[in-house]
Amino acid sequence: MRIDILTLFPEMCNTVMSESIIGRARQAGKVEINCIDIRDYTLDKHRRVDDKPYGGGMGMIMAPQPIYDCYLDLCDKIGSKPHLIYLTPQGKTLTQQRVKELARLENIALLCGHYEGIDERVIDALEPEEISIGDYVLTGGELPALIVADAVSRMLPGVLSGDECFEEESHFSSLLEYPQYTHPAEWQGREVPDILLSGHHANVDKWRREQSLKRTLERRPDMLDNAELSKEDKAFLSNLKRD
Numbered sequence: 001m002r003i004d005i006l007t008l009f010p011e012m013c014n015t016v017m018s019e020s021i022i023g024r025a026r027q028a029g030k031v032e033i034n035c036i037d038i039r040d041y042t043l044d045k046h047r048r049v050d051d052k053p054y055g056g057g058m059g060m061i062m063a064p065q066p067i068y069d070c071y072l073d074l075c076d077k078i079g080s081k082p083h084l085i086y087l088t089p090q091g092k093t094l095t096q097q098r099v100k101e102l103a104r105l106e107n108i109a110l111l112c113g114h115y116e117g118i119d120e121r122v123i124d125a126l127e128p129e130e131i132s133i134g135d136y137v138l139t140g141g142e143l144p145a146l147i148v149a150d151a152v153s154r155m156l157p158g159v160l161s162g163d164e165c166f167e168e169e170s171h172f173s174s175l176l177e178y179p180q181y182t183h184p185a186e187w188q189g190r191e192v193p194d195i196l197l198s199g200h201h202a203n204v205d206k207w208r209r210e211q212s213l214k215r216t217l218e219r220r221p222d223m224l225d226n227a228e229l230s231k232e233d234k235a236f237l238s239n240l241k242r243d
Ligand code: ADE
Pocket: 087, 088, 089, 131, 132, 133, 134, 135, 136, 137, 138, 139, 140, 141, 144
């Protein structure tokens, strides 16, 4: 898969995407991530990419021309139109389900707004999907774009070490994850649950499932509506609710 990040801060994006799991996946050719500088496309002789809003008001608005030309040049280079996503608090909130769908696409392009926003006409012209990463406002679309790029990349084959890694995780199976422990078995008087030291895999699996159910009921009961629950799961939950 190829991900292009259209931004005024390509170095910031490239730095984040060069570390850890995503950095290694890029080097191994499991995902191609390019950070493109929108400023390289401005026709303004002072290399400006923004201007004051018509009608007055605070802040600066990103002009349509550099963004439009940047996307068109990308389409030319790729030879097709990448699925364009504009990161904005006005968009639809990102979910793991949408992340999974995006990971099936060949090319996505992530457009980062800055300042007070971007000129509406370039949104009308390009009709991007609009995605928010949550109900709070950041200074720009870079961090949200990096979140989308990270969440999508880790779903690609070979990016994580084993397929089971993401299948058990929070949100993937519509349940929150069970608690995890490592050495030492006792730390500051706190002990790892005995069952995890027992070596009895079936009991460990049962305990983990129950912990996931318990956590989800306590912290995100809304998620249980979409979870795939067995008869045993349902019995366990109704016992919990009775207590
Ligand atoms: N840009 C600024 N805040 C944002 C948010 N919450 N989600 C996506 N893009 C943003």
